[in-house]
Amino acid sequence: MQKPLILIANDDSIAAKGIKTLAEIMSKIGEVFVVAPDSHQSGMGHAITLDRPLRVNQVKDFLPNVEAYQCSGTPADCIKFGKHxxxxxxxxxxxVSGINHGSNSSISVIYSGTMSAAIEAAIEGIPAIGFSLCDFGADADFSHTEQYIVQIAQKVLQNGLPKGIALNVNFPKKSEEAIKGIKVCRQTDALYRETFQERQDPYGKKYYWMDGFLQNDDTAGGNDEDALAENYVSIVPAKFDLTDYKALDTIKEWF
Amino acid sequence: MQKPLILIANDDSIAAKGIKTLAEIMSKIGEVFVVAPDSHQSGMGHAITLDRPLRVNQVKDFLPNVEAYQCSGTPADCIKFGKHxxxxxxxxxxxVSGINHGSNSSISVIYSGTMSAAIEAAIEGIPAIGFSLCDFGADADFSHTEQYIVQIAQKVLQNGLPKGIALNVNFPKKSEEAIKGIKVCRQTDALYRETFQERQDPYGKKYYWMDGFLQNDDTAGGNDEDALAENYVSIVPAKFDLTDYKALDTIKEWF
Incomplete structure (x- = not known):
């Protein structure tokens, strides 16, 4: 049987530990190509590069048997370049996209470059999964994720995915407690509360650092933040048809 | 009665004709503040700026009675700065966001900086509308949009919006034929087909221009591309809970 063809991207750049970990795992399953940003692209959302050309260069010695490229564009650009x-x-x-250094649960899915790569692939009709670890550390411990990554990837390779979605998979940070299992759940209804720190540069001009925290008032249960807090792996099927079909009728009545 | 407080952003930058047009229209309805990118941010999707601080400067003489600021960040950053x-x-x-020079119908909603500003506001619980014109020209004719912008904005000010959505409003390009009316519809199931033009810089190194066209095979009717083609204004209620609730049960059976 021919090995499956697997394309990998991320948003933490080709130099991140997370993508090397993911490529190592995937190279045991299939024929692996990596196209990843050449610099950090966290928070890039579903940005694409329209106003300038892309530079793409092969990265030698990334991993044995893995052809790897670094790209000057966004995570979504990486998928487009890889595919087309x-x-x-x-x-x-x-x-597969990731493994992201940091959570992409809840509303973070909207801002996430990791998930934009997965969703871009889903738009192209390719089964796609974004993997993220709730640990921002550059040297984060990904050792507990491998068995779940293999299990989830194999399931998707066997079954495909329903049309119009990518999977948003988040792992709890490594701890002494073992992962309890997998929970398939909905996106938590939470939002970031931003603050802007005003500072002055050495020339007397103002600038602003944006900072924020996730405010989670979603107590209805069954969401991805709950699953992660209980030490489960969370999986949310994320769609790119943004139409709110329930709201259609309400708005139709207005016109 | 107190005038409504209206915040305006866009992705074509503070210098675009579209945002000045929108601010002129809105200043007849409410107290208007503008926070817009200082450079072109098309295709920025829902990017936010995490790796550097923001510069924000007031723009004098933007319009009488309109307080306007230009921001070094993304459209979503502009809303966060304006709000917080x-x-x-x-x-x-x-x-309100726009008026965008170019369509944001169909899958473009995912890549759109214009819509990311509107959706960012929706996440914050603020009623929000993105307006886009199917005309990329810097000097595009927006004259046919005003009556509809006023009508839609007034409806939203009167009724609010259902929780969790922003409106994605697209206008046909100005033509001799009058607009037929408004259609509230779903997002077209179409995608961009990209090509990459390989070129060589003066130093012999390769670079790639990404280009593409919208491939629309959605013939099921009732979508926003259909409405625009028939010379209607299209309105799609766009949500930020990406969970595909129909797919949840399928995926749950796997684990």
Missing amino acids: FLLKGRKIDLV | FLLKGRKIDLV
């Missing part, structure tokens, strides 16, 4: 140029004419069986 | 710093403690009654 690098692997043009070949059927990509799976796109 | 500039207008801190005040209740914003409406956020």
